[in-house]
Amino acid sequence: MAFKLSVVIITFNEERNIGRCIDSVLPIADEILVVDSSSTDRTKDIAISKGARFVEHKFDGHIEQKNWARLQAQFEYVLSLDADEALTPELLESIKEVKKGANFQAYAMNRLTNYCGTWVHYSSWYPDVKIRLFTKESGEWGGRNPHDKYIMREGFKVGKLQGDLLHYSFYTRQDHLSQIEKFSSISAKAMYEKGTKGADIKKWYKAVARFIKIYLIHRGFLDGKAGFDIARFSAQAVYLKYTKLKKLNHGHSI
Numbered sequence: 351m352a353f354k355l356s357v358v359i360i361t362f363n364e365e366r367n368i369g370r371c372i373d374s375v376l377p378i379a380d381e382i383l384v385v386d387s388s389s390t391d392r393t394k395d396i397a398i399s400k401g402a403r404f405v406e407h408k409f410d411g412h413i414e415q416k417n418w419a420r421l422q423a424q425f426e427y428v429l430s431l432d433a434d435e436a437l438t439p440e441l442l443e444s445i446k447e448v449k450k451g452a453n454f455q456a457y458a459m460n461r462l463t464n465y466c467g468t469w470v471h472y473s474s475w476y477p478d479v480k481i482r483l484f485t486k487e488s489g490e491w492g493g494r495n496p497h498d499k500y501i502m503r504e505g506f507k508v509g510k511l512q513g514d515l516l517h518y519s520f521y522t523r524q525d526h527l528s529q530i531e532k533f534s535s536i537s538a539k540a541m542y543e544k545g546t547k548g549a550d551i552k553k554w555y556k557a558v559a560r561f562i563k564i565y566l567i568h569r570g571f572l573d574g575k576a577g578f579d580i581a582r583f584s585a586q587a588v589y590l591k592y593t594k595l596k597k598l599n600h601g602h603s604i
Contacts, residue, residue: 352450354380355483356423357431359402360415361385364433365392367518372400374436375429378445385419393433411536412498416491427452429483430500434518435461441513445483454509456484456502462514465576466523473570473577474563480515481508496536523579530587535604538594546595553592561585 357379361368372382382402386393387409397404405422409415420428429445437445441459448457460477463470470476481489481500492501502508520526561581564570570577594604 351452353427353452354425355427355429355445355449356381356383356425357429358383358385358416358419358423359431359433360387360412360419361389361393361397361433362387362409363389363391363393365389365396366521367434368393369396369400370436370518371431371433372397372402374442375431376400377442378437378449379429381424383419383423385415385422387415411495413491413493413495416498420486420491423486426485426487427483428486431482431515432517436516436518438462438513438516441511441515444511444513448483448509448511455488455506456481456500456508457511458508459483459511459513459515461517463517463519465519465526465580466521468573468576470573470576470580472568472572473565473580474568475580478517479510482515483511494537494540496533523583526579526583530583530590534587534590534594537591538598538604541591541595542598547599549592549596549599553589553596556592557585557589560588 355378357375359368359371359382361384368384375382384397384402384404386404386406388406394404407415407418416430420430458479458481461480463475463478481502484500488506489500489502491498493499561584564584565577565581570581573580597604
């Protein structure tokens with residue numbers, strides 16, 4: 351059965367990305383909904399100028415924001431995107447075909463990431479399969495903040511789309527380091543709330559294991575300098591996350 355599609359995008363200060371994201375979905379979107387958490391840049395003006403419905407909502411976490419946003423969609427089928435993502439022409443055509451008659455309640459797609467100007471095909475970053483097209487009743491966002499994932503309810507099936515979801519992750523290495531600082535705090539707090547212990551030991555062996563996994567097992571070395579930086583910064587993120595968790599477990603703030 352053919353269906354109409356709501357494209358839902360969550361934003362915060364995304365003037366650099368939101369225009370590209372919206373432009374990529376215009377041929378298949380019956381509604382574009384942007385849910386924003388109090389941006390102070392031109393995100394709102396750009397989104398509205400391109401025909402999006404713009405709603406502001408307090409940010410309580412990536413999972414919480416995406417679950418709230420999907421329920422605001424006008425149509426049952428939702429394509430959930432981050433502002434720094436865009437559809438390739440092949441993925442766009444795949445969605446066009448699915449809209450004519452869906453065989454599944456959800457669809458996954460490969461995500462291809464651009465890291466400081468380099469498309470990353472290894473380093474555990476590709477194919478990075480994500481469920482992003484789904485019916486509102488098929489599941490909900492879960493996982494552990496800030497790393498959300500769409501979790502299907504029992505009885506619903508997932509299909510696979512052709513084409514890549516392009517992810518423009520970091521423009522500079524400093525952008526990556528800034529995100530690590532922010533996300534490591536979010537992750538540490540989430541682990542602390544779950545009662546995670548052993549941070550002092552884990553920060554060492556898990557950091558080393560992360561580097562080996564990305565650079566050697568997942569052949570990050572084939573991505574050149576980008577692969578090496580991804581591996582070492584990812585290891586640093588693990589180390590920092592558990593360092594902050596240790597502080598929280600000892601009653602200190604982070």
